[in-house]
Amino acid sequence: DTGVSQDPRHKITKRGQNVTFRCDPISEHNRLYWYRQTLGQGPEFLTYFQNEAQLEKSRLLSDRFSAERPKGSFSTLEIQRTEQGDSAMYLCASSLRGDYNEQFFGPGTRLTVL
Amino acid sequence: AQKVTQAQTEISVVEKEDVTLDCVYETRDTTYYLFWYKQPPSGELVFLIRRNSFDEQNEISGRYSWNFQKSTSSFNFTITASQVVDSAVYFCALSGYSGGGADGLTFGKGTHLIIQP
Numbered sequence: 001d002t003g004v005s006q007d008p009r010h011k012i013t014k015r016g017q018n019v020t021f022r023c024d025p026i027s028e029h030n031r032l033y034w035y036r037q038t039l040g041q042g043p044e045f046l047t048y049f050q051n052e053a054q055l056e057k058s059r060l061l062s063d064r065f066s067a068e069r070p071k072g073s074f075s076t077l078e079i080q081r082t083e084q085g086d087s088a089m090y091l092c093a094s095s096l097r098g099d100y101n102e103q104f105f106g107p108g109t110r111l112t113v114l
Numbered sequence: 115a116q117k118v119t120q121a122q123t124e125i126s127v128v129e130k131e132d133v134t135l136d137c138v139y140e141t142r143d144t145t146y147y148l149f150w151y152k153q154p155p156s157g158e159l160v161f162l163i164r165r166n167s168f169d170e171q172n173e174i175s176g177r178y179s180w181n182f183q184k185s186t187s188s189f190n191f192t193i194t195a196s197q198v199v200d201s202a203v204y205f206c207a208l209s210g211y212s213g214g215g216a217d218g219l220t221f222g223k224g225t226h227l228i229i230q231p
Contacts, residue, residue, distance in 0.1 A: 033218060042118075042205050042221030043159070056217060091159070103219060105151075105159040 002027065004106035006092050012112045013082055020078045021109045025094030032075050033103060034067055035091040043091055049075060050097060082113045116141045118208050120222035127196055128230050135191045135225045137206030143167075148182065148189045149207040149219065159205070165189060193227075201229045 005024045013019050025032045030051050035043035046065065047057045051072035060066070064082075069075040079086055089110050093103040117140040127133050139148065150162040163173065165182050173180050177194045193200055203226050207219040 035218075040223070042207070042223050043219070045218030045220065048218055059218065089157070093159075102149075102161060102164050104161060107158045 004092055004094050004104055006090075006106040006109050008109055009107060010110045010112075012114065014114050015082060015084060017082055018078065018080045019082055019111065020076050021090055021092075021111075022074055022076050023092030023094075023106060024074045025092070026104060028096065029094035029104075030072065030097050031095045031103075032069055033093040033095070034075070034077050035093065036061070037089040037091055037108070046077075079111075082111075084113045087111055087113045116143075116146075116208050116210065116220040118206050118220055118222035120206055120225050122225045123223070124226040124228065126228040126230060129198055130195050132192060132194050133196050133227065135193075135204050135206075135227065137189045137191065137222060139187050139189065139206070139208045141208060141210065143210040145210070147209045149209070150180065150189075150191050151205045151207060151221075152202045153205065153224070154202040162191075196227075196229045198229045198231050201227060203227070 004026055007022045011019055033048040034046040036046055037043045046059050047067050048055060049069040052069050064080045067077045089108045091105055091108045093105045095103045119138045122136055125133060146167045148165045152160045152162055163180055170182050170184055179192045181190045203224040205221050205224045207221045209219050210217055
């Protein structure tokens with residue numbers, strides 16, 4: 001049973017560079033979520049997909065953030081022109097569509113912007 | 115807007131003591147879901163329990179139990195006979211219900227539980 005996987009696990013970049021993170025959900029899950037977690041805080045919801053449709057993106061932190069899920073399987077989160085304030089853990093979760101919203105989380109990608 | 119408050123930032127107890135983690139939530143939705151997640155030092159969030167807004171039955175799973183009270187908008191979590199392996203950050207979370215399913219989770223800030231041997 002494969003869980004949610006994320007790649008890379010760690011990313012160090014210089015301010016102003018673009019970064020892209022990948023998330024592979026649990027295979028039968030059609031919903032995929034992105035969150036950001038900063039030190040000492042709970043995860044903060046960013047966006048989510050049902051299959052390939054992005055159903056909520058108003059929570060993305062700025063227009064520098066974008067996400068895709070082109071074939072309804074894996075997803076990518078891109079941050080353009082990174083800033084030091086973008087340093088955080090980026091978490092991906094997946095769930096099955098249904099009456100419940102039981103989300104299973106991946107290990108996260110830790111981003112450090114120098 | 116939805117909000118989850120975990121007023122206890124850190125709790126430290128000695129092993130075998132019982133401990134209760136508090137969670138208070140705010141929502142205008144009539145249908146919603148409440149969750150508890152555990153984040154051990156390794157960092158990966160682990161799902162513990164889900165509760166629907168229309169089901170106020172308390173639940174027990176081994177040493178864990180949950181008390182959901184709509185009247186006080188609380189969903190508290192108790193660990194009985196705590197163990198060192200219970201040391202982690204525990205998050206309470208809330209989601210609404212939209213269309214055919216629910217949406218993003220709103221998390222509290224977490225309670226750091228330290229179990230001392």
